[in-house]
Amino acid sequence: MENRTSRLLRYPGDMEAESYLYTVGPLAEQFLLSIKNEGKIKAAYCKNCGRLFLPVRSFCTFCGKEVNELREIDQEGVVESFSKVKLDSFGKELKEPFYLAYIKFRNVEGGLLHKLGEVKEPKIGMKVKPVFKESKERIGSLEDILYFRPI
């Protein structure tokens, strides 16, 4: 009886769509394709104010003009900050804790969030470079980069 009462006080439900297919955007598509095809991280270039920036989008946050060009950048990044992730989002201990980092690139506004690898004791300010998957395994995703490793 008690069980039944408590069951009646609730109504089971769910929320949101079954799935999403997100629009990448024309310039971000080129960004992902250059990771896939060339193994290179490129940045958006605003020809109005001359800034390079990440993440890639087809407008300039700083001067409010349209952007339609990617440029090659120095692949050497610098660790702006990092953290060691020991628990997952549900509080469960990870079998393999990992380092998460915010990586910036020379002359580029903004940066990328990624993992660090092949490293014992990372440091803020450490120079790193991306390690890509084998080219035939790359699909055009941020996951085509396995991690960043110290130089």
Added chain:
Amino acid sequence: MKTNINIKNRVAIVGAGMTLFRRRLKETPQELAFEASRVALDSAGLDVKDVEAVVIGSAPDAFDGFHMKGEHLSDGSMGYMKPVKRVFVGGATGVFTAIAGWWHIASGLYDIVLAVAEEKMSNARPHPQGLFKYIWDPIVERPLNPNLIWIFAMEMHRYMYKYNIKKEDIALVSVKNKRNALDHPAAQAAANISVDDVLKSEVLVWPVQRLDISPVSEGAAAVVLVSERVARKITDSPVWIEGVGWNLDSTHWTSRELAYPKYLEEAGNMAYRMAGIENPRKQLDFAEVYDPFDYKELHHMEGLQIANKGEAPKLTKEGVTQRDGDLPICPSGGLLGVGNPIAAAGMMKVCELFWQHRYEAGKRQVRIKRGYGLAQAWGDLMQVSTVVITKT
């Protein structure tokens, strides 16, 4: 009589812009917001550095598939390092975004505000209609698994029953708006159709048929709002916002009057009092009333007191609401013709006010004789209406 309300600044629209409305666009939500914002600023002759604050309007986060959608859109809406706020009242959001922009300036806080509305409807799978499932009360409604069209079908049926309105009279709205949209460069569902086409289209949920409904769309639209002080400096043809209004009916669908939107009458009266309009039928030059379904245009004309109860179909039949009629309704082509990217659709109507008042509407142009235009939207849990009145 004009109500004496205490506002610091009279507010003008000085720029408007929008993207194409389509079922799927290749740009991201931020990029769509950017495109509309850029066009609006260019048309005002202003730049990002001039914008003091930004108001963003967008419908449920679930459509684009980003939580904190307003914040997500802020970079694309020229909001970087600025006071930015998102407003959200469901389908009525687009017009409400302009209202929120208005009070940013009317309050005396800012002189130049960008108001941007965006919707990305193609991300959610299998169909965005599924997301509306979650607007129902989880205890007393959701067990029946209703969708929006069911409810509109019952509202439409009640409206038809109460005033003895025929489907073929309602279909005239769809025919008119889709035809008007043939002259709108951003339109998604413009067409030359007949009443017969509407009546023969697929029955979805009787009495609602395929051609009674606006399409699923995505896109963005924006306006630039400024104080009178700035308006006098930068343009010879400001479009003044003379009145704003909004109002909500009961949360519960079953506690509302279906045949007549009383809450819209209240919202309209709020805006009419502010603008000093005593007889909307005689004083308005045109109105962009909210038309996600053909019967809603009629319903809303009555709530706005443009037509007597049950008589909007008569005005439509007599041609009063055609572009060359005495009171054109939805000269843009409306949601039925231009498309329905929720928040952006309402803002598209505010853009149309701007273009019509300034005689920039091209083939869509109506005659401005008396000086007043009106845009209206409707939404939330189908119980809110938002109204903006403009003047040349």
